[in-house]
Amino acid sequence: NAGVTQTPKFRILKIGQSMTLQCTQDMNHNYMYWYRQDPGMGLKLIYYSVGAGITDKGEVPNGYNVSRSTTEDFPLRLELAAPSQTSVYFCASSPETGDYGYTFGSGTRLTVV
């Protein structure tokens, strides 16, 4: 059981480049989330999805886009990368909200130079 798989683990982007962070879960969870963690800060929600075809913005969505064409996949797209997007990105999933904890991926460390 792989859980939540994120690729790549590390990436360096130049300012203005674009990329897609991949996230796949094999637990048939309906809810999926993208968070970013900046040094000394908590996790900030970028986007979330409550099921295939349904996505919504979180606290810090600017500069990102998502899609959810299947239950398993929830890719995060960065368009026109900026240094402010240097962060560690975590994808997570859960079967429901409430006191069901998230299952997190191992993260993608992104540096924009």
Place this chain on the structure above:
Amino acid sequence: DQQVKQNSPSLSVQEGRISILNCDYTNSMFDYFLWYKKYPAEGPTFLISISSIKDKNEDGRFTVFLNKSAKHLSLHIVPSQPGDSAVYFCAAHTSGTYKYIFGTGTRLKVLA
């Protein structure tokens, strides 16, 4: 506006003693709280949760206490072990929403 606060960035405890990690929140609408543990280069791992209708929840060496009047929760680890050394995040949630608000984390170091 930090709705969930962990005011201690770090904590050191001797092996075998109790570790107490604290978390304060400002939003009285929060009704579920969770603690996550995070090792370096890994994603956070769900540890324990508590609903606002309870004031205590226990799971082995881990106990979470909730004081709603003070808007405060704490995680007790007894006895602390070196493998508990990690960053601990508290998170809070309101029914009907789809997101948890995370604190900034407390780095726990358990000294052998």
